[in-house]
Amino acid sequence: MNEEQQSLLLNCSSRFPPPQGVKLSYGTAGFRAHASLLQSTVYRVGILAALRSLKTHSVIGLMITASHNKVSDNGVKIADPNGGMLSQQWEPFADALANAPSPQDLIRLISEFVEKENISFDGGRPVEVLLGRDTRPSGDSLLKAATEGITSIVGAVAIDMGILTTPQLHWMVHARNKALGALEHDYFEQLSSSFRCLMDLIPMGSKSKEPNNNLVVDGANGVGGVKLQILEKLLNSLVIEVRNTGKDGGVLNEGVGADYVQKEKVVPRSFGSNDVGKRCVSLDGDADRLVYFSVPPGSSTKIDLVDGDKILSLFALFIKEQLSILNEKEAKNEKGSYEARLGVVQTAYANGASTDYLKQLGLEVILTPTGVKYLHEKAAEFDVGIYFEANGHGTILFSESFICWLEARNNELCSVSKGSERQKAALRLLAVSKLINQAVGDALGGLLLVEVILQHLGWSIHRWNELYEDLPSRQLKVKVEDRTAVVTANAETVAVRPPGIQEAINSETAKYHQGRSFIRPSGTEDVIRVYAEASTQEAADRLANSVTKIVDQFLGFGRS
Numbered sequence: 148m149n150e151e152q153q154s155l156l157l158n159c160s161s162r163f164p165p166p167q168g169v170k171l172s173y174g175t176a177g178f179r180a181h182a183s184l185l186q187s188t189v190y191r192v193g194i195l196a197a198l199r200s201l202k203t204h205s206v207i208g209l210m211i212t213a214s215h216n217k218v219s220d221n222g223v224k225i226a227d228p229n230g231g232m233l234s235q236q237w238e239p240f241a242d243a244l245a246n247a248p249s250p251q252d253l254i255r256l257i258s259e260f261v262e263k264e265n266i267s268f269d270g271g272r273p274v275e276v277l278l279g280r281d282t283r284p285s286g287d288s289l290l291k292a293a294t295e296g297i298t299s300i301v302g303a304v305a306i307d308m309g310i311l312t313t314p315q316l317h318w319m320v321h322a323r324n325k326a327l328g329a330l331e332h333d334y335f336e337q338l339s340s341s342f343r344c345l346m347d348l349i350p351m352g353s354k355s356k357e358p359n360n361n362l363v364v365d366g367a368n369g370v371g372g373v374k375l376q377i378l379e380k381l382l383n384s385l386v387i388e389v390r391n392t393g394k395d396g397g398v399l400n401e402g403v404g405a406d407y408v409q410k411e412k413v414v415p416r417s418f419g420s421n422d423v424g425k426r427c428v429s430l431d432g433d434a435d436r437l438v439y440f441s442v443p444p445g446s447s448t449k450i451d452l453v454d455g456d457k458i459l460s461l462f463a464l465f466i467k468e469q470l471s472i473l474n475e476k477e478a479k480n481e482k483g484s485y486e487a488r489l490g491v492v493q494t495a496y497a498n499g500a501s502t503d504y505l506k507q508l509g510l511e512v513i514l515t516p517t518g519v520k521y522l523h524e525k526a527a528e529f530d531v532g533i534y535f536e537a538n539g540h541g542t543i544l545f546s547e548s549f550i551c552w553l554e555a556r557n558n559e560l561c562s563v564s565k566g567s568e569r570q571k572a573a574l575r576l577l578a579v580s581k582l583i584n585q586a587v588g589d590a591l592g593g594l595l596l597v598e599v600i601l602q603h604l605g606w607s608i609h610r611w612n613e614l615y616e617d618l619p620s621r622q623l624k625v626k627v628e629d630r631t632a633v634v635t636a637n638a639e640t641v642a643v644r645p646p647g648i649q650e651a652i653n654s655e656t657a658k659y660h661q662g663r664s665f666i667r668p669s670g671t672e673d674v675i676r677v678y679a680e681a682s683t684q685e686a687a688d689r690l691a692n693s694v695t696k697i698v699d700q701f702l703g704f705g706r707s
């Protein structure tokens with residue numbers, strides 16, 4: 148680093164002192180904390196984003212959001228050149244940057260890192276960071292802090308893309324680095340045109356049995372509802388009613404949104420007995436998650452939840468069907484078929500019944516730790532990799548080589564059997580790859596794909612929900628003295644530390660028919676999460692409570 152660079156960093160950094168007595172960690176999905184603590188962190192992540200752009204010679208994204216967390220919280224995360232999460236190799240540097248006590252320490256860290264990573268400041272290439280933020284009131288001033296961080300690297304440019312869903316920002320980074328149109332308008336255009344294409348390819352015989360074909364959306368009082376209202380105008384064929392848009396006085400994520408609905412299994416605000424039987428969907432605060440639900444007859448608060456596992460199952464079923472149509476041979480020894488590897492990725496939170504169902508479909512099911520960064524990485528190993536967290540965060544990834552093969556196959560079929568079922572299957576798969584976000588899970592693309600598949604199959608939400616019956620489950624959280632005392636293995640299904648805790652959990656779980664339980668430290672909140680499953684709701688609740696007590700005995704504040 149030359150002197151000009153050093154003094155620029157020193158000057159700017161002294162205006163962003165880190166908060167006292169707080170240890171920050173990049174966590175499951177970037178840094179998250181009370182917004183008042185984050186000025187310095189976001190400033191420093193701005194520096195990191197510019198360095199990442201220098202290192203990769205690509206456009207990088209920086210998103211300011213705390214997703215489903217409280218409105219008073221905020222957070223920041225990086226989108227890498229392919230639109231995915233920041234490379235895990237850089238996370239320790241992110242942690243060190245965020246926690247550096249003084250500007251001098253910060254500059255020393257940066258100098259050492261730049262040398263180690265061989266990052267050159269030659270100024271020969273553009274250094275660009277796209278910025279986005281959700282609707283949180285603190286977003287505006289944090290965005291300014293991020294801009295200062297980015298521009299404290301000489302020659303780096305910050306481009307404010309405005310208020311966006313998290314997946315929109317990731318999509319824009321992905322598109323920019325492929326030299327494609329990357330404005331919000333391009334995003335809406337891609338989603339709506341691929342949706343219309345899939346709708347046009349629906350077989351004539353499919354007619355939905357749903358008496359009311361309208362969709363009711365809970366926007367979590369966040370950014371997703373408003374964006375969906377813009378998108379809806381381009382769709383023609385789908386009637387969407389959006390509630391909890393955030394414009395009618397509701398508070399972000401308070402009693403609303405995908406996280407609340409999935410964890411509490413009750414209706415969000417502004418939904419109730421008038422909605423019995425309707426197809427409803429909840430987005431989270433930054434619109435990267437979605438869960439469907441319906442209100443059963445006679446209920447005003449209880450719901451039938453159709454969670455991320457069922458969305459995954461619906462997608463897997465559809466993709467599998469299209470792949471098998473595509474590979475049907477018309478003549479023996481015909482060339483051109485390609486056994487695409489289809490795989491699905493889940494976490495330990497996936498309902499046991501969903502994993503059994505997917506295996507029965509003959510699919511390869513992989514388990515990873517919690518967090519999209521892990522699921523995405525695994526899904527990318529397949530030709531078509533579908534990943535979903537139970538809470539509704541997921542997408543379908545298509546490998547570049549499979550897309551190339553599909554395009555060539557579609558062209559070939561166009562000339563020999565245009566309009567055939569096989570050509571339609573190729574077109575459908577290509578359209579799905581454009582509709583569903585290739586960078587990260589996206590509630591808007593996910594929602595449109597669910598809608599089109601339901602129409603394609605002629606299914607109501609009830610028929611979809613009957614794919615399999617969820618095992619009753621319960622999730623709880625426990626405050627402990629030090630959550631890092633829990634260390635897990637085998638995709639978080641086993642706690643290897645503190646010693647003895649897993650044995651205690653096992654002996655409790657063994658008392659329950661179809662019992663399953665695990666604990667792990669949250670990567671976004673200062674808690675230990677407890678998950679339990681059993682054959683009845685009452686049993687799942689009891690098991691979760693007993694395991695909570697075990698956690699408390701081993702790690703709680705009151706232990707002796």
Ligand SMILES: CC(=O)N[C@H]1[C@@H](OP(=O)(O)O)O[C@H](CO)[C@@H](O)[C@@H]1O
Nearest residue numbers: 175176518519536538669670671672
């Ligand atoms: C059990 C659960 O829902 N965990 C969520 C939550 O992570 P934790 O590390 O569990 O706090 O937030 C992550 C980011 O949104 C999401 O990827 C993950 O699935």
Ligand SMILES: [Mg+2]
Nearest residue numbers: 214431433435
């Ligand atoms: Mg989110």
